[in-house]
Amino acid sequence: MTTTQLIAEIHRKKSFLCIGLDVDLQKIPKHLLETDDPIFEFNKAIIDTTHHLAVAYKPNTAFYEAYGIKGWRALEKTIQYLNTNHPEIFTIADAKRGDIGNTSSMYAKAFFEDLAFDSVTVAPYMGKDSVEPFLAFEGKHTILLALTSNEGAYDFQTKLIDNKEVYKHVLETSKGWKNSENLMYVVGATKASFLGEIRKIIPESFLLVPGVGAQGGNLQDVCNYGMTKDVGLLINSSRGIIYASNQENFASAAAEKAAELQTQMAEILAQ
Numbered sequence: 001m002t003t004t005q006l007i008a009e010i011h012r013k014k015s016f017l018c019i020g021l022d023v024d025l026q027k028i029p030k031h032l033l034e035t036d037d038p039i040f041e042f043n044k045a046i047i048d049t050t051h052h053l054a055v056a057y058k059p060n061t062a063f064y065e066a067y068g069i070k071g072w073r074a075l076e077k078t079i080q081y082l083n084t085n086h087p088e089i090f091t092i093a094d095a096k097r098g099d100i101g102n103t104s105s106m107y108a109k110a111f112f113e114d115l116a117f118d119s120v121t122v123a124p125y126m127g128k129d130s131v132e133p134f135l136a137f138e139g140k141h142t143i144l145l146a147l148t149s150n151e152g153a154y155d156f157q158t159k160l161i162d163n164k165e166v167y168k169h170v171l172e173t174s175k176g177w178k179n180s181e182n183l184m185y186v187v188g189a190t191k192a193s194f195l196g197e198i199r200k201i202i203p204e205s206f207l208l209v210p211g212v213g214a215q216g217g218n219l220q221d222v223c224n225y226g227m228t229k230d231v232g233l234l235i236n237s238s239r240g241i242i243y244a245s246n247q248e249n250f251a252s253a254a255a256e257k258a259a260e261l262q263t264q265m266a267e268i269l270a271q
């Protein structure tokens with residue numbers, strides 16, 4: 001999917017919501033555990049009730065890898081279900097990959113070709129030759145970790161090198177990489193106060209913003225500092241939506257939570 005198509009979808013749905021599909025078998029309704037594929041059945045139900053409210057879904061691959069071959073199969077079925085039934089939805093594999101070049105190429109093949117995700121999250125730590133293999137895929141997007149939502153972000157990402165914070169080096173340096181037009185960036189909602197500085201370096205790029213809801217980030221603050229003329233934001237919520245209820249009404253409860261965020265987004269877009 002192109003960013004132009006993504007922007008059009010944001011305006012059509014009046015939403016820049018990304019729903020995180022972080023499925024934990026301990027947290028899903030018990031009756032689903034009796035089905036052949038509880039993870040997929042959970043995701044399908046959530047997608048069926050929320051797809052009109054969201055422009056993106058983000059399975060975090062850790063929640064699938066943790067269940068071995070069954071988990072990976074459920075991830076495959078989930079992306080196939082989205083691509084077949086909702087091709088207008090932007091899909092994100094939150095896998096946080098990145099390695100030496102030939103290994104990164106295989107990661108990129110796995111997520112862009114085999115699983116056919118629109119995008120994958122990538123760690124910048126190993127530098128240019130670890131990220132460019134992802135950027136080489138035409139029509140796909142590489143979402144680089146810039147300033148993450150967790151407390152540990154202050155351990156390295158805000159430290160100074162040559163009088164400049166590491167996350168600023170990541171933003172500035174990555175802009176010079178081959179096919180950098182395929183880059184988006186992760187910035188945590190808990191770091192909204194940094195968005196003014198971030199937008200000076202990457203005024204137009206799309207940001208994936210996790211950390212609203214369960215982690216305490218604030219939607220309005222993120223929009224105040226981070227929104228561009230083309231919106232430029234995908235706001236993710238995972239636990240706050242998908243675990244709104246652990247009873248039989250889980251999918252409608254998730255839709256209510258998603259609708260709360262979408263309503264706020266529609267109001268912000270109308271301002």
Ligand SMILES: O=c1ccn([C@@H]2O[C@H](COP(=O)(O)O)[C@@H](O)[C@H]2O)c(=O)[nH]1
Nearest residue numbers: 060148149188210214215237238239240
């Ligand atoms: O900086 C980051 C990068 C990724 N994440 C991921 O986003 C979701 C957030 O889940 P919530 O339940 O809405 O807190 C999860 O998959 C994280 O691994 C992040 O939180 N921060």
